[in-house]
Amino acid sequence: MSLGPIAEITPDAVDNPMIEFREGIEMLKNEYPEKALPRLKRAFESDNRNAYYMSFLGLAIARAQRKWDKAAELCEMAIHLNPKEIQFRLNLGEVYALAGRREQALHTLDHAWKLFGDDTRLKQARSKVESRRAPVLPFFGRGHLLNRELGKLRHRIWTKLGK
Numbered sequence: 108m109s110l111g112p113i114a115e116i117t118p119d120a121v122d123n124p125m126i127e128f129r130e131g132i133e134m135l136k137n138e139y140p141e142k143a144l145p146r147l148k149r150a151f152e153s154d155n156r157n158a159y160y161m162s163f164l165g166l167a168i169a170r171a172q173r174k175w176d177k178a179a180e181l182c183e184m185a186i187h188l189n190p191k192e193i194q195f196r197l198n199l200g201e202v203y204a205l206a207g208r209r210e211q212a213l214h215t216l217d218h219a220w221k222l223f224g225d226d227t228r229l230k231q232a233r234s235k236v237e238s239r240r241a242p243v244l245p246f247f248g249r250g251h252l253l254n255r256e257l258g259k260l261r262h263r264i265w266t267k268l269g270k
Contacts (some may be wrong), residue, residue: 124153128160131167140170158188158195166198175206193223197232204236212236 128150134143144167151160165181168174182199189195196219203212216233223229242249243257 124150124157124160127153128163132163135163135167135170140167143167144171156188158185158192161185161188162192162195162198165202169202169205173205175202175208178202179206193219193226193228196222197228200232200236209236 127146131143131146131150134140134146144164147160147164147167151157151164154160161181162185165178165185168181169178172178179199179202182195182202185192185195186199196215200212200215200219203209203215213233213236216229216236220226220229220233240258240261242251242254243261244251244254247254
């Protein structure tokens with residue numbers, strides 16, 4: 108695993124776990140989990156009781172290394188430390204989904220829904236995990252133009268019908 112150019116690590120970040128954490132989160136947002144991982148590890152190592160560091164390190168491990176059990180364990184520990192933080196449950200749900208544990212992901216998100224109510228982030232996360240419908244024209248691939256456009260039309264119609 109490459110840390111990338113040394114210039115990417117700011118001198119302040121080495122001594123400040125919060126800067127490491129923020130840079131790691133930014134890299135996760137920008138779909139660079141391999142680059143986020145060392146920063147989040149350093150932040151976690153500086154304060155291994157910080158639930159935020161723990162949860163996001165778990166997410167980075169899942170995305171970058173695909174070590175599902177370790178990632179889920181970190182996310183679960185973060186929830187145990189701070190059960191009132193919705194983001195920790197979103198992270199755990201994503202870890203389960205990435206691991207192919209769809210039912211656990213849905214259960215985690217549904218439980219969060221009961222605790223936190225109707226939250227847009229929970230809706231988006233759940234819709235990503237739910238199973239997809241079959242392509243409209245199965246003899247073409249899912250990515251075929253006709254299937255994509257007809258699928259969008261079908262989705263709009265079903266949404267209006269409340270299905």
